[in-house]
Amino acid sequence: MKAYGTVHKYGDNVDTDVIIPARYLNSSDPKELAKKCMEDIDKEFVNRVKIGDIMVANKNFGCGSSREHAPIAIKAAGISCVIAETFARIFYRNAINIGLPIIECPEAAKGIEAGDMVEVDFDSGMIYNKTKGTEFKGQAFPEFMQKIIRSEGLINYINNK
């Protein structure tokens, strides 16, 4: 499994309130949520994002509210993978559980800028910055989580078990 796309870059402590503000939580439709994704921190994101793009951020990405609407909105907006220095734990589980690939890699978070073209190989955990010609080794998922991601989320994983 691979992802390849343009990078959208954010800083520290991006919380789920800015990923999808509470005022839009009266909907749970992924398409609706995707339209408002990142609105409070980056108004232009929804106009700029293309299917397959990659999101990169610094530490504690996805902190705050447990709303699964946050990874759902990111995935529905077209993002194929999120790379961060660290993730907040509920966001981490939610992303895995809905089948949004995420990778922790502090070096990559530092060595990748907005607009870079990046490829991620989920099997090896390798991250290639094609624009800068650099590469990073991200943290590979434990096997159990790989199975959940390959099943496209926890529900299918349980169904298949």
Next chain:
Amino acid sequence: MGMTMTQKILAAHAGLDNVQAGQLIEANLDLVLGNDVTAPVAIHEMEKMNTKGVFDKDKIALVPDHFTPNKDIKSAEHCKCVREFAYEHNITNYFEIGEMGIEHALLPEKGLVVAGEVVIGADSHTCTYGALGAFSTGVGSTDMAAGMATGKAWFKVPSAIKFELVGKPSKWVSGKDVILYIIGKIGVDGALYKSMEFVGEGIKNLSMDDRFAMANMAIEAGAKNGIFPVDQQTVEYMKEHSIKEYTVYEADEDAEYEETYVINLSELKPTVAFPHLPENTKPVEEAGEVKIDQVVIGSCTNGRISDLRIAAKVLEGRKIDKGMRLIVFPATQTIYLQAMEEGLLATFIKAGGVVSTPTCGPCLGGHMGILAAGERAVATTNRNFVGRMGHVESEVYLASPAVAAASAITGKISSPEDLGL
């Protein structure tokens, strides 16, 4: 190697003699919680599953509290979805608005959580029940769906940070000030993936409501859970509220902690967290002149009866500043009634405030007190992120009920001491 309190509870629920930090386990759940924002997503996920029923109709709690009383048609549809699911599956613990409250105040009050249990909730502040000596943590809707169907959840066993509390807090210092101080010290990711284990003789000087407020904000330091040992006060609380059997777990003598902090409660001062992160804390006396438009007293952090009593003590016989908007929302119907019988609601209204029905309302910028651009609020809630209470250019300052009430009177961030109290 010994285990922490959290690790012991997790081991027992995974059917293991021993667990270690980092280990992936599957644990049996004593309770699965959801609200009107997260449960509809979980219910739709459950519909995709092969299993049709819930694992145990008595071990699921559904609490519509975020956009209730229904704020608009869309939120009414969400509540309807939760209600219909609850009736279809005979869920014992579904709470309609007349019997409701904010989930994390309601569940302990109804006796649904006791010491030694494992609880997941599709709400990040599920960590509140650590005050009772339970392992409880926030998850997302998919975890909730899987939990409702199977009664199990996967966890990575957390490592721990120990907070040894000593001494006695001074008059206007509450659990809220203690936890704000701690978050200010370790940062919003200071306990990422870890459990915050509170220990020490100072705990006896913190009421159950103080402990709830502290465990509630463990997530604001990135923690998986926050947990308190079970003492006489905990046992009394559980006896008063619950008929469930509880189990007391204690950390082993040789349990391993990544770090230990010793906190002398007697040295702490009324504290406030500046926008836009809970870690931006300083003592109120160093806050400077910060003019405030709205004061919000309530939420799952500080909407309990002792919080309202403290606020009323400060507001008693006084008037809030001209142009100030004071909104008080008791956390549950029981607290509301108690506050009414004790005359606290009259104090709030006479001071110039309004009292709202229990709801999450303004805490998450949902309804019932949204801020416009440029407006500032002092709130006893737990988050002050960008846009949390309304417009992206509004600001939230987090504080205790005492500080919030004092600020409502002066119109700027103040402590009760500034009023000569």
